[in-house]
Amino acid sequence: MSLKLAVSLMGQRRYVPMWVAQVFGAFNDNLFRWSLVVLATFSGLTVMDLPPDQMTPIAATIFTLPIFLFSAMAGQVADRYDRMKIMRVLKFAEIFLMIAAAIGFILELPYVLLFVLFMMGVQTAFFIPARTSAMPTLLEPSELVTANAMMSGPINVAILGGAIGATLMITQSWGPYAVGGILIVMAVLGWLGARQGTPAPAYDPSLKIRFNIIAETARMVAFLWRAKDVLRPAVGVAWFWMLSAAVLTVLPLFARNILGADEGVVAIFQVLFTLGAVTGALLCGVLNRGEDALIFTVIGACGLVIFPADIALYTAGWSPDSELMNVAAFLEAPEHRRILIDLFMAAASGGLFLVPLQAMAQRRADPERRGRLLAASGILNGAAATLGPFILFVLARTGLPVYAAFWFVSAGSLVAAGYFTWRMMVRAKTKTA
Numbered sequence: 001m002s003l004k005l006a007v008s009l010m011g012q013r014r015y016v017p018m019w020v021a022q023v024f025g026a027f028n029d030n031l032f033r034w035s036l037v038v039l040a041t042f043s044g045l046t047v048m049d050l051p052p053d054q055m056t057p058i059a060a061t062i063f064t065l066p067i068f069l070f071s072a073m074a075g076q077v078a079d080r081y082d083r084m085k086i087m088r089v090l091k092f093a094e095i096f097l098m099i100a101a102a103i104g105f106i107l108e109l110p111y112v113l114l115f116v117l118f119m120m121g122v123q124t125a126f127f128i129p130a131r132t133s134a135m136p137t138l139l140e141p142s143e144l145v146t147a148n149a150m151m152s153g154p155i156n157v158a159i160l161g162g163a164i165g166a167t168l169m170i171t172q173s174w175g176p177y178a179v180g181g182i183l184i185v186m187a188v189l190g191w192l193g194a195r196q197g198t199p200a201p202a203y204d205p206s207l208k209i210r211f212n213i214i215a216e217t218a219r220m221v222a223f224l225w226r227a228k229d230v231l232r233p234a235v236g237v238a239w240f241w242m243l244s245a246a247v248l249t250v251l252p253l254f255a256r257n258i259l260g261a262d263e264g265v266v267a268i269f270q271v272l273f274t275l276g277a278v279t280g281a282l283l284c285g286v287l288n289r290g291e292d293a294l295i296f297t298v299i300g301a302c303g304l305v306i307f308p309a310d311i312a313l314y315t316a317g318w319s320p321d322s323e324l325m326n327v328a329a330f331l332e333a334p335e336h337r338r339i340l341i342d343l344f345m346a347a348a349s350g351g352l353f354l355v356p357l358q359a360m361a362q363r364r365a366d367p368e369r370r371g372r373l374l375a376a377s378g379i380l381n382g383a384a385a386t387l388g389p390f391i392l393f394v395l396a397r398t399g400l401p402v403y404a405a406f407w408f409v410s411a412g413s414l415v416a417a418g419y420f421t422w423r424m425m426v427r428a429k430t431k432t433a
Helices: 002-009 016-042 052-080 083-107 110-138 141-169 175-194 213-226 228-257 263-287 294-315 327-332 334-364 367-398 404-432
Strands: none
Touching (some): 016 083, 016 110, 083 110, 083 175, 110 334, 228 294, 228 404, 263 294
């Protein structure tokens, strides 16, 4: 049933333009961000002479901080204006941001690149509430889990394409030109796709936009706090983004500082991580039957306990050789296979964990305040995604090894597994009663 629904959705204008805008945007986000990460890790790109293990999490924080700061305003905008129109405007603005990014890469202007990174975070802060609140406006409740799964899987493929493209291209002599050109082309294609969307009308066109960031952020979070049935899955989604931001940020450092591997091995990690996330998301979309599917979240949380912990245990005490391994040397060594399997399974567990919670929050949000409730969820996501790299920065400052990040992921997932298992038991007792 869900597979037939997935095929049907991919032929409908009420879904495909959102899909195109999100997927192409995810590709550009990651092509740009990973280009910065690779340049900071392997080519010495920095500001204020910061070392790579501090520059990398700082760059990640610059992207996620505006999501935290501006999501409250974005939620109001999503409840006042047509959501599809918001997405079209944002995708048009992305074209100019990518032109600035191309100039920054070609002329080697790190401060320009960090400014663009911040503005991409602003764009994301406004895009996500518009897209997530448009989905339950244009789709039936029974379609939401499958629709989120069909979006999550290709998003991860786009993340993979952007990350690998950045990793393999940006350090080449022609890399800045290629990356800059691709960023501009993808932004144009995403805008053209968004222009084909059907209207997703606002619930309250008379809503007055309030610009006090601090007051409105508190107000949005208060909305979410009172909506307990939306708050619970929203906290789970935020938890996932914190753990995911930590892992993705640490992968280049883990490859270089623990395994003694070059950027080609980082690309292999990105492939496995993305294919695993796609597998988990699509399994959830295909196997669910239109319900909350919380069992998938519990299974995913358990996997996020086991596999990151195994990576940390297995690599404890490893020290790299003076010369970095290339892909062929890394894959030839049998001791690395366990790491590859763990990365794939951890990512698949993440896909299972996330998709039901996203659909649950969208389905339960009150239509009158849906944009603001989902924006409040975005505030949590931005805060959590900012916290993940910041924790890595603290770990680096205290001298703990890079693999300690995997212990952080495992411990956090253990808490999530316990909580959602308890919630599933409560729901089962309520249904029985």
